[in-house]
Amino acid sequence: MNNPTMTTDELRVRTIIELMTNEAYYDSMYSQFIGSVAFIIKAMCRNNTFSELYEISALCNVLKCNIRSIYPKIDFREDMTILNNVFTPAPRVIANCNIAILWSHVLNETDARAANNGPWSSNHFVPLLSSAMHYTSEYGNKSPTFASPEKKTFKNNTPTRIRSPEFECSSSSRRRLDIMGMYSTQSISSSVLQQSQSDIEEQRQVRLDVLKEQARSSRMNETAEHRRIRLENQKHRDQSRRSNETEEHRQFRLEKQKIRNQSNQSNETAEQRQIRLEKQKTRNQSNQSNGTAEQRQIRLEKQKTRDQSRRSNETEQQRQIRLEKQRKRSEANRAKKKLEKTHI
DNA sequence: CCACTGAAGAGGGTCAACGG
DNA sequence: CCGTTGACCCTCTTCAGTGG
Incomplete structure (x- = not known):
């Protein structure tokens, strides 16, 4: 611990290495909260990941x-x-x-709530130093005195990279992630601003991957009741968002969806296309044949x-x-019938 | 965010009926 | 017999909703 030469990279x-060596131990401790450690290990290998459990x-x-x-x-x-806890080394x-x-x-708090649309949540952690503690300043060997516990967000003049706790059941997790992304590039550290755009993009991707894995893991462990509630909440959110969106937003959303569909369809093989159309045909036929006489009447009326x-x-x-087209078809039809008649 | 599904609409084709 | 019309069928696209 008391090794000042140890860098953040080290x-x-x-x-x-510790997580890989004792993967089973860590998995058993925290996988029920934030998903499998295997995924976290992979994410950690990339630069700019955040710390968590x-x-x-x-x-x-x-x-x-x-x-x-x-x-x-x-x-x-x-x-x-789980975050109000003393973490201890393996037995x-x-x-x-x-360390605290x-x-x-x-x-x-007020601004944090405003930025997070109401609820407060943390976006980083800081080390707590005892007021009685004497330590070596980064700027010299003086021992400053403090009147109260101090927080320290920078170590060796580099920002401490951390990941805020994110849990599936948080209704604001997506928003919080966005907020975090904002601070990564605006407030938390000026050095982040100096990183290349690709670094920031990579960091964002890592966070998204981690969140996706956590959500996946959480879904796999949830009960039927939790699932029902989650889907119900999501449905309401979607409906509310759509009912509140401007016409411009709606058009933008539909345009994106159309482009995606077209792109998907242009990339599908002839066989895949055939399967898709076959499915659609079956659905249509099923709908029409299963409908009541009244429904059929309504459908024909609309048509x-x-x-x-x-x-x-x-x-x-x-x-x-x-x-003109109809004329040609009629001609062709009549010629065909005539031919059939002469053959009989 | 994306893929998938179901429902509805758009548009081309088919067919029977009708009138010149 | 031929052109036109209207109802209906079929296929494909678009959109809203849903789930991962």
């Missing part, structure tokens, strides 16, 4: 210390209990020091109205084209 590599727990072993995690009881949910390792971290936010409207709205040119 810590990260050691943590990854697995990383903090593994860090205990790497540093041989206890990490006391404190999560403020603001908008506290039951699933956050075979004896801790020789203690506080989950926090870079903005004051009739559409046809009438179509004809009454067509231009003279369109009408002439239609009649």
